[in-house]
Amino acid sequence: MQGIAALQPYLIAAFLVWAALLKLLSRRMRAQAGRTALARLAGPARAVPLLRLVAVAELAVAGVLLAPPALPWEGTAAAALSTGFLVYLAYGALAAPDSSCGCLGAHGRPVEWRSFARAGLLMTMSAVAVAAGPYAFDPMSAAVAAAQAAALLGLSPELDRHWLRPLRQLLVKVRAPLAVREPGAIPLETSLRLLYRSPAYCSASALLSSDIQDFWDDGGLRFASFAARGRTAVFSIPLTGGLPADVRVALVEEPART
Structure with missing residues (x-):
């Protein structure tokens, strides 16, 4: 002692x-x-x-x-x-x-x-x-x-x-969300590389409290959701030909529990 x-x-x-x-x-x-x-x-x-x-x-x-x-x-x-x-x-x-x-x-x-x-x-x-x-x-x-x-x-x-952000990126690379859901689909890793370089991600990163929770494709965009201090941050990422500046983010309030 x-x-x-x-x-x-x-x-x-x-x-x-x-x-x-x-x-x-x-x-x-x-x-x-x-x-x-x-x-x-x-x-x-x-x-x-x-x-x-x-x-x-x-x-x-x-x-x-x-x-x-x-x-x-x-x-x-x-x-x-x-x-x-x-x-x-x-x-x-x-x-x-x-x-x-x-x-x-x-x-x-x-x-x-x-x-x-x-x-x-x-x-x-x-x-x-x-x-x-x-x-x-x-x-x-x-x-x-x-x-x-x-x-x-x-x-x-x-x-x-x-250290935490690089660790989250490493976890994303080795966990299941990186798996391609359909043959010929664009890997999630490709979208995340674009996401992490975007101004939208940099502006919201201080609020994020998890790594990626879910993602889905719709209308030429890939949507990725993260927990964000009692809310959900949803990023829209162009599937093809997009630039980091094209990424958008929306903060969605979680529904109140009764």
């Missing part, structure tokens, strides 16, 4: 430095800051300075965690910062559910359950860090630290475009 506790300050500090640098160095921060929940809370004009201030606080806490010796109050400071994140996320989810949190710079993903889970994991790690001392390598603590780092990345919706 002591080895696990000793690694927590380094993991937390690495994540805080990463989040702070994305806020400070992102070229799109000024354009995206007005779409965050912080802009709803403090006003669009104050959003950028406040995000920069949060970044400075993150760097300060990271510096404290990395500076020897390890002291209990350092973990307490990290826990307080994580608690502040949770309170802010709760406000964003209630007052501005379509806004992003701005946690990792200019990414525009709305607040979702993974954002809360990430902040909760950071708070738990901070509580464990209160008991941190000198670190002596052992395989178990290293494995736990690696799992925690992977969890932090997996619980960051802002990173989905780097």
Whole structure:
């Protein structure tokens, strides 16, 4: 347990430095800051300075965690910062559910359950860090630290475009929907390649919560449906001779259950 506790300050500090640098160095921060929940809370004009201030606080806490010796109050400071994140996320989810949190710079993903889970994991790690001392390598603590780092990345919706979307595309390639339903029919893979390059898919990808669920052909178009946060996203894809710009999307409300 002591080895696990000793690694927590380094993991937390690495994540805080990463989040702070994305806020400070992102070229799109000024354009995206007005779409965050912080802009709803403090006003669009104050959003950028406040995000920069949060970044400075993150760097300060990271510096404290990395500076020897390890002291209990350092973990307490990290826990307080994580608690502040949770309170802010709760406000964003209630007052501005379509806004992003701005946690990792200019990414525009709305607040979702993974954002809360990430902040909760950071708070738990901070509580464990209160008991941190000198670190002596052992395989178990290293494995736990690696799992925690992977969890932090997996619980960051802002990173989905780097791993989740490619994973969905890979699953589509190996699962049954890729099978050709009729002899001579255009493979679904061909349509999906066109879909994934289209502006319509890029604009709706943040809402998608599944890979392809169903597809059908009608009138020279192939329709593909995806789950999209309580709705269904239906894309129309030209079967032949189409360009990515020809793909269209419609969001269909799911019928209320009685």
